[in-house]
Amino acid sequence: MSQDTLFDKVWELHKVADLPGGSEQIFIGLHLIHEVTSPQAFGALKDKNLKVKFPNRTVATVDHIVPTDNQSRPFKDNLAEQMIDTLEKNCLEHKIKFFNIGSGKQGIVHVVAPELGLTQPGMTIACGDSHTSTHGAFGSIAFGIGTSQVRDVLASQTIAMNKLKVRQIWCENKLSNGIYAKDLVLHIINQLGVKAGVGYAYEFAGPAISSLSMEERMTICNMSIEGGARCGYINPDEKTFNYIKDKLCSPTNENWDNAINWWRSLQSDENSIYDDVVKIDASKVEPTVTWGITPGQSIGINQKIPSLREIDPNDQFIAGEAYEYMGFKPGQSIRDTPIDVCFIGSCTNGRISDLRVAAKVLENHKIAKNIKAFVVPGSERVAKEAKEEGLDKVFLNAGFQWREPGCSMCLAMNSDKLTGNQVSASSSNRNFKGRQGSPSGRTLLMSPAMVAAAAINGKVSDVRDFLKK
């Protein structure tokens, strides 16, 4: 059992009680909600005649269902309108802070909370969304929960949970030029597999992690769940504190000094004990692209799609399904695969640094004919900053569509969808069957820079060829 890791420390700090049956009651420091997984939880409160325990420990925004073309109300989609309307009413009734469209603070919940300074080291953070692990980038213990647990957090500010084991993923050396956090995390998931993280929290550490920016660290922690780990985190350091400083909800003055002193004390001890440790050599990572229907089915840009014999026996069944669904053959190159749609956005890669990197690749280029390409900023704040830097113009000049913030085609709950068996180059996090809105649509996950390169050439390309010029 792990000892003296950041996870152990934060868990102990938030433990309220041992529950009959053996699980533990854990206090949730920050609860984030959105329109999709909260209405039934509020409904359950109403049925049980319960109140929200600490309304100021919950913050709401709207992201999954929002249209990215025309956001005027009422939304064209009646069901989407009903969902935002329900969230508005629930927040009003229970006095929960709601960052609505047009507030300047709306966006994807996992983009918004860090940029407002709500996400801080040492907190427990829960949200009815599996990508809540994103917030672990700040040294918080953050995980996705289901709607019944959303109800529990609203009613008691706590949940019942079994403590997770801790696996340290030590990333040695550094990423090469043209290789990004997305490539690293896809590589890690490929090496460990999509089930390896079940029952674990992942601690990402080592020189390759320390040298990442906060936004890159969020990309890493965001995809912990794709490796099966509902929680992923990184020990906080000076970069973490600098990122939080002067954000809207960050501590100020004397409180800032107290906060930073406490945050500095929050680290996995040098001789802490892990349930498992694995090592990854970051210098070996190539631009990485998925070829299958799980985020673990990826290869480097210069590799061939593996044959069944090269795949672990436990993963052969899903590999067989993947060849058939994707229309790929073992031994085929991923490079030069023709693309129909390019999507830059999502809680994985919809932040300002992602847009900057993609815009840099696109500068003085036009996207290939017959490609539909669009960029969806992760939040209103990201959109504003991008416009101030003129990034929107770069995207528009290249032939991309510039959209309003939301989750968009990461999960296609709005009208942004693939059609038929289109192939998308996507900076999002999941390549599951049908994930991007068409039951036969195909998704290739990659970094935003690689999406930009694919858009220019109309096929999967090595972004490093653009960076050399």
Added chain:
Amino acid sequence: MKGKFNPPLGQFSQIKGKCISLVGDDIDTDRIIPARFLKCVDFDSLGKSVFADDRKALKGNHPFDLEANKGASILIVNSNFGCGSSREHAPQALMRWGIKAIIGESYADIFYSNCIAIGIPCLTLSKKSIKIIQKYIENKDLFFEIDLLKSTAKSKDLNFNIEIKETSRKMFLSGEWDTTSKLMDNNDLIENKLNNLPYIKFNSSF
């Protein structure tokens, strides 16, 4: 799903029913319930949409459409079932279709806790045992009697010692799997915890 839907309540130790087998690893919650069906403010209508896209692709030959599986309530799955999104809509859709328990090789974490939270026991068996069960179902109907107290799944021809997490087992046997009131019982401890967390003090403005 005709008739009124009744979710489980209180304590239970036995589940009897016909098994339905779904072969495949890493079946994610987007497949169990595609995102477009999440546009709802309650869970009531989800039962008919379970596996909607997979079913459409198989044109009536999906296990959830086969006449032979009508009325089944014990779902047999392989490994990492329910990976991906945290949507509770997935187990809610399975439950509203008629699933009362799942037996499989392994489950994704969030899916597992969502199932327990709504009263669906997720039991585990070895890869080999699941294969035996799935093979059997190919030819014959299988009716299991699951006993949570004895940790067994029994039928005329097949008998297994099943595994279930001890915490989950105790919750079902005691009827305390509906957690809200248990958590609220510790109100004083919760208040104390809030007052003693360092960051609550220096985030007074929030």
